[in-house]
Amino acid sequence: MSLKSMYTVVSLILLILLVIPLVTIVSAQTKIQDVRLGPYIDKITMPVARDYNVRLMAFIANEYDLVGVLPADLDRVRSQRPDAHIIFTVGLTSLGSLHFNVELWPVKYPEVRKALAHLFNRDKIIAESPLKGIAVKNPYIPPPTMGKWVNPNADFEKLYPYNPDKAREYLSKVFVWDDTAKVWRDPREGNKEVEIEILSLPEATSPTYWWIAQYIKSEAEKIGLKIRLTPVSSRELDARTAAGTAQAWIIGWGFGRFPLFMYYFWHSREIRPGGWNEWHVRNATLDDILDKFYYAKTADEALKYAHQAQELLVDIIPWIPVYTGVAITAVNGAIDRDSIVLAYAPPFKDPVGFSYFWWNTVRFKDKPFGGVLRYHFTVDITTLHPAIYLWATEADAIFRVYASGYQLDPSDIYKDPGIDQLFSGYNVSTIKEGDKELTKITLYVKPGLKWHDGTPLTASDIEYTYKKFGMELKTRRYYGPYVDATVKINVVNDTTIEFYLSQYGWSDLYNFIFFTPLPKHIFARLTNPLDDPSLIPHPTIKGLTAMIGSGPFVLTKREIAYAELSWYPEYIYRPPERAPKVSILALPSSVNVGSAFTIRVKVLTPAGTPATDATVEAVLTGPAEIRVPLTHVGEGVYEGRTVISVPGSYQVTIVASQPVNIWTLSSDPVKTVLTAVSPTAPAPTPVAPGPAPIQVQIGGVAVNLSVPTPPPAISPTPTEKISITTPQVTATAPETTGSYVSAGLAVVGIVVALAAGFVRRK
Numbered sequence: 001m002s003l004k005s006m007y008t009v010v011s012l013i014l015l016i017l018l019v020i021p022l023v024t025i026v027s028a029q030t031k032i033q034d035v036r037l038g039p040y041i042d043k044i045t046m047p048v049a050r051d052y053n054v055r056l057m058a059f060i061a062n063e064y065d066l067v068g069v070l071p072a073d074l075d076r077v078r079s080q081r082p083d084a085h086i087i088f089t090v091g092l093t094s095l096g097s098l099h100f101n102v103e104l105w106p107v108k109y110p111e112v113r114k115a116l117a118h119l120f121n122r123d124k125i126i127a128e129s130p131l132k133g134i135a136v137k138n139p140y141i142p143p144p145t146m147g148k149w150v151n152p153n154a155d156f157e158k159l160y161p162y163n164p165d166k167a168r169e170y171l172s173k174v175f176v177w178d179d180t181a182k183v184w185r186d187p188r189e190g191n192k193e194v195e196i197e198i199l200s201l202p203e204a205t206s207p208t209y210w211w212i213a214q215y216i217k218s219e220a221e222k223i224g225l226k227i228r229l230t231p232v233s234s235r236e237l238d239a240r241t242a243a244g245t246a247q248a249w250i251i252g253w254g255f256g257r258f259p260l261f262m263y264y265f266w267h268s269r270e271i272r273p274g275g276w277n278e279w280h281v282r283n284a285t286l287d288d289i290l291d292k293f294y295y296a297k298t299a300d301e302a303l304k305y306a307h308q309a310q311e312l313l314v315d316i317i318p319w320i321p322v323y324t325g326v327a328i329t330a331v332n333g334a335i336d337r338d339s340i341v342l343a344y345a346p347p348f349k350d351p352v353g354f355s356y357f358w359w360n361t362v363r364f365k366d367k368p369f370g371g372v373l374r375y376h377f378t379v380d381i382t383t384l385h386p387a388i389y390l391w392a393t394e395a396d397a398i399f400r401v402y403a404s405g406y407q408l409d410p411s412d413i414y415k416d417p418g419i420d421q422l423f424s425g426y427n428v429s430t431i432k433e434g435d436k437e438l439t440k441i442t443l444y445v446k447p448g449l450k451w452h453d454g455t456p457l458t459a460s461d462i463e464y465t466y467k468k469f470g471m472e473l474k475t476r477r478y479y480g481p482y483v484d485a486t487v488k489i490n491v492v493n494d495t496t497i498e499f500y501l502s503q504y505g506w507s508d509l510y511n512f513i514f515f516t517p518l519p520k521h522i523f524a525r526l527t528n529p530l531d532d533p534s535l536i537p538h539p540t541i542k543g544l545t546a547m548i549g550s551g552p553f554v555l556t557k558r559e560i561a562y563a564e565l566s567w568y569p570e571y572i573y574r575p576p577e578r579a580p581k582v583s584i585l586a587l588p589s590s591v592n593v594g595s596a597f598t599i600r601v602k603v604l605t606p607a608g609t610p611a612t613d614a615t616v617e618a619v620l621t622g623p624a625e626i627r628v629p630l631t632h633v634g635e636g637v638y639e640g641r642t643v644i645s646v647p648g649s650y651q652v653t654i655v656a657s658q659p660v661n662i663w664t665l666s667s668d669p670v671k672t673v674l675t676a677v678s679p680t681a682p683a684p685t686p687v688a689p690g691p692a693p694i695q696v697q698i699g700g701v702a703v704n705l706s707v708p709t710p711p712p713a714i715s716p717t718p719t720e721k722i723s724i725t726t727p728q729v730t731a732t733a734p735e736t737t738g739s740y741v742s743a744g745l746a747v748v749g750i751v752v753a754l755a756a757g758f759v760r761r762k
Contacts, residue, residue: 035341035410036419036573038360039552042370046397048561049376050233051204058376059084065332065374070207071132074328083333088326089342089351090136094143095252096125096212096322098198103280104247106175106186106194113317115170117160119219126323129211136324141313142259143324145345145352148303149259154310156321168223177224184224195226199240199249202231205379209250212322216250234379238390241278252325254353254392257345257413258299260507262309263290264480266318274388276476279318286312294481295505302506339363343410355410357419359400360552360573369578369606381561384534384547386516387475397563401452401549404516405443417513421573422446422457422550424495426513431500438487439504441512445495451519452548452568453541459497463489464520466499468529475530477516482508522546534558543662556661569665578606580614580656580667585637587672592679593647599628600639603656603667610636614656615664618642622650622676630654644676 049055052070059067060080069077069086077084098116100107107113126135136143139157140150160166175184175194184194198217203210210231217227232240240246255261264270267290270277286309293305331337341358342351364371377393386398405423409415417426427442449457466489469478485503492498499512523529525539526546534555538544547555552571557564568574586600599618603611616630616638623646630638644650651673657666 032339032341032361034573035355035357035361036421037575038357038573039567039571040339040361040363040369040575040578041373042567043372044359044375044400044553044565045372046375046377046563046565048380050379052207053204055376055378059330059332062332063374064376065335067330067376068378069328069330070130071134071328072130077330081330081333085329085331085333085335085337087329087331088134089329089353090145090324090326091353092143092145092255092257093252093325094138094141094255094319094321095135095325096209096250097252097319098212098216098322099241099249099251099279099319100317101241101244101246101248101278101280102316102318103282104244105189107196107247109174110315110317111170111174112196113320114160115167115223115225116216116220117156117317117320118163118167118170119216119223120156120160120320120322121162122157122322125212125215129215130207131323134326134328136326138321138324140321141262141310141319142306143255143321145324145348146255146259147348149306151307151310154307154314156314159314164219164223171223171225182224183226193226195228196220197228197230197247199230199232199237199246201234201237201250201379205234209252213250234391235382238382242274244278244280246278257408258507259306260294262306262313263294266290266309266313266316269481272474274474274476281316281318283312283316286316294507295503298506334364334366336363336365341410343408343413345413352413356399356407357410367607369575377561377563381563383532384555384558384563385530385532386518387469387473387477388530389477397555397565399516399551400553400565401547401551401555402516402518403549403551404514406513417509420446422449422517423513426509428509433500436502439501439508441499441501441509443497443499443512443515445497446572447495449550449572450570451521451550452554453538453544455519455521455548456494457517457519457550458494459491460494461517461520462497462515463491464524465518466515468523469518473530480511481505482511517550519548522548534563541662554661566661569660569663576668579665580605580611580658581608582616582654582656582667582670584654584670584672586639587652588674589672590675590677591644593644593676594679596641596643598639598641599630599652599654600637601630601654601656601670603636603638605658606665611656611658612636614638614658616654616656618652618654620644620650620652620674622646623648626650647676647678649673649675 049058055064055067056069056073056077058064060077074086078086100113102108102113122137122139126137127133136145138144139155141154142150144150171184174186176187176191178185181193185191186194198213200206200209200213213229217229220227237246237249237251241249253261264276266277266279266281266286268277268282268287271280271282289305289309289312293302293309296302296305339361341355341361343353343355345352362373363369375396377396379391379393381394382391383389384394384398386402389395389398403421405421406418407421408418422445423443424446425444429440431438431440443459443462445457445459445462451457465478466483469475470483471486481503482501482505485501486499487502488500490498490500501508522533522539526533526536533546535558536546538546538548543556545555545558547558552568552573553565554568555563556566581604583602585602586598588597591597601616603614603616605611612632614632618628618630618640620626620628620642624644626642626644628640628642630640632638651671654670655667657664
């Protein structure tokens with residue numbers, strides 16, 4: 001069974017609320033130190049699987065890792081998948097409701113909607129439908145799990161108890177019974193035969209919703225009211241409700257922690273293209289109450305108006321509530337059950353859904369990292385655009401890719417402000433501008449954030465998203481009264497942005513701190529910024545789509561009925577242990593200036609195996625900076641040689657990185673210190689007296705010739721191999737008439753030759 005979901009920025013992300021029973025997972029949260037850290041898995045695969053039985057059989061065959069299970073199939077799952085974790089939770093949902101466009105004939109008559117309300121036997125529906133008794137009866141507009149926000153006097157069970165005779169009485173107030181044809185006719189429409197078309201997802205997609213549709217048809221026809229059931233796909237249902245051509249339809253909604261949906265769903269300002277009010281409720285009194293509800297100064301003040309609104313809504317009847325889902329989920333036993341985080345709403349002890357963060361923390365029992373989570377879409381994908389999507393199954397993929405300023409704290413969804421993700425903080429103040437009092441909201445973006453394609457994420461992206469998808473296009477996910485109240489936006493710098501509001505309600509802060517920015521450098525390039533970014537190639541990077549976010553996963557593959565998400569290795573909250581690990585094998589603590597030395601390290605993958613594809617560099621920082629690339633020599637060992645030419649103390653920082661798709665996974669830097677010293681000068685060698693000068697007579701002139709002394713021997717370093725080549729000199733007998741000059745020159749030649757031989761190395 002599929003389910004529409006309103007994801008305003010304050011919504012609790014009950015992201016698998018698409019099939020009944022809903023998918024939810026229990027977690028031993030105390031074992032997880034920081035739920036932001038992740039992801040631990042490598043990939044999420046998401047084919048479209050509209051048929052419930054196909055999903056169930058795929059899980060039993062170990063082709064999916066989790067699936068929502070109908071109570072009727074619970075024993076089968078336990079028998080055929082004894083390893084599976086079976087978990088129950090109760091959500092903030094209103095499911096199986098019959099909805100109306102209150103402006104379309106024949107359901108435009110309140111008497112018709114009230115007549116149908118008298119045909120709902122909720123106990124029978126819950127007991128005999130595929131729910132098999134596992135659900136919470138819901139006779140209220142907000143689900144009973146919303147606690148104090150529910151007005152106990154606005155109870156459909158009390159106001160419209162199951163009573164076919166009362167239903168027939170209401171019909172007779174607006175229609176005429178044709179006893180011959182056995183049909184109701186409308187005298188205001190030329191005695192037109194009355195028939196109501198009810199749209200529903202087909203039985204294969206949602207067995208429970210289809211059962212409820214048949215129940216309504218059966219009960220209505222007992223009192224002569226004709227019902228035509230039309231099975232529709234999620235795409236067709238979206239199209240017809242948005243276009244205002246659907247008379248009645250069966251669907252469910254998942255809500256946030258506060259009943260703000262009442263304002264968005266039923267304020268007349270939302271009857272607009274792309275607006276929320278598909279029920280076409282126009283009621284000035286209700287609008288006034290909803291305005292007071294929205295702009296109350298505190299939640300306690302808002303509570304009063306929430307109750308008043310419900311008293312009107314049970315008379316208008318935009319929908320007839322039926323039940324709140326109790327989720328039954330089967331989870332692959334290979335998954336570590338303690339790694340999955342649920343969301344709680346104290347004082348309730350049971351979880352109300354699962355946290356945004358469970359996708360980060362989930363892991364398999366047999367490995368610290370890695371593995372593929374085999375998941376699925378439960379309806380056709382209409383769009384993966386964050387501003388205009390409708391289905392919670394689409395949100396499953398969208399919010400793995402796009403991150404927000406804050407997320408709800410899973411230990412208490414009512415705890416403010418929640419857990420920071422992209423924002424480091426915020427501030428709210430009141431200022432005066434002339435005679436006007438404005439509320440100033442300042443958001444602080446964490447420095448150094450990047451989009452998946454490496455482009456910096458800054459306050460300018462927040463400004464663009466707010467203006468384009470809120471102020472200009474007025475999309476469902478980015479537009480509300482707070483946008484109309486915004487009189488000025490000021491980007492102070494890359495990490496600071498200010499919003500100035502002329503009106504400020506008790507819940508407006510959540511619209512800002514849970515804000516999800518979109519990349520300006522992507523959407524500003526699109527011809528139509530409302531096109532599905534997942535189907536558009538990235539403008540500059542091959543292999544990526546235009547669906548570029550800053551969250552823990554990247555969309556790496558998209559087909560019409562399939563999406564694939566891969567973990568983002570440069571995510572701000574990547575687990576520190578999910579990185580290459582570097583250990584030093586050889587690095588001296590002291591070296592001589594001018595002497596080469598070796599740096600040798602071992603690099604392991606996050607899984608602990610030798611890393612053979614890493615890029616490793618050692619950086620020596622001191623009186624000079626030296627960068628030394630290390631080369632893989634086998635078994636995850638990397639080494640390199642270098643020489644320091646300037647003495648002093650050097651910090652050595654070694655970082656290893658591995659390629660992951662188009663990104664790199666870098667280790668924590670390993671740091672140490674070494675000292676480079678000048679070599680000690682050798683003591684001077686005593687010099688023996690040299691030979692006496694030779695005096696010769698040349699042409700009667702006395703000339704003194706000095707015989708040079710050879711230079712002292714040089715002691716080579718142990719690693720140097722020095723060879724000396726001594727030239728062979730052939731002596732000839734001097735002429736009797738010659739001089740001693742030739743002999744002196746010969747000696748000089750020998751000494752010079754010896755000196756040259758000393759400095760030549762092989």
